[in-house]
Amino acid sequence: MAEALIKVEVVYAAVDRQMLLSVTVPAGTTVRAALLKSAVGREFPELDLAECPVGIFGKVITDSNSRPVQSGDRIEIYRPLLADPKEVRRLRAAKAAEAKARNL
Template identity: 70%
Template sequence: MAESVIAIEVVYAAVERQQLLTLTVPEGTTLRAAVLASGIGRAFPELDLEHCPVGIFGKQVMDPQVRVVQAGERIEIYRPLLADPKEIRRQRAAKAAEAKRLSGL
């Protein structure tokens, strides 16, 4: 009997370029195994595919070594944030408050 396969996508967006790969994997493949099998590491050798955070359709998966990929899913490889979004908002609010205070003088 032939092994059942499913179609999935693996995507990564670096700052300067993006890549989306469509591939087939055997049913029962984990997210991490699918990422490794995709070959995306050849295009982005700076990625640590064994440990990088991954998700499905915008939602991070906490245990990609266990989570089995389903047909049609898009696995996203996330890059680290350069700045904490909460801290950026806090700084922007403080700057706006200071500008308002100074303009009221």
């Protein structure tokens, strides 16, 4: 009997472009194996698909080598933040306070 196939999506957003791919994989395929099967590695060769952090629908997957995908899952590939959001807010608040002090 033929192996059951399921469809999942793989998404990645680089700084300059984004990609959403539909991938058909056998049932029981792991998250990492689905990533490697997708064409995202060819489109973004700078990605280390064996090590990059990933999630499904916004929830981080800690062990993508053992977590099987389910039909309809959207696998998201995460990239490092360019700036720490807390630091950006702190700098913005300091700049606003400085501008307010100058206007007094």
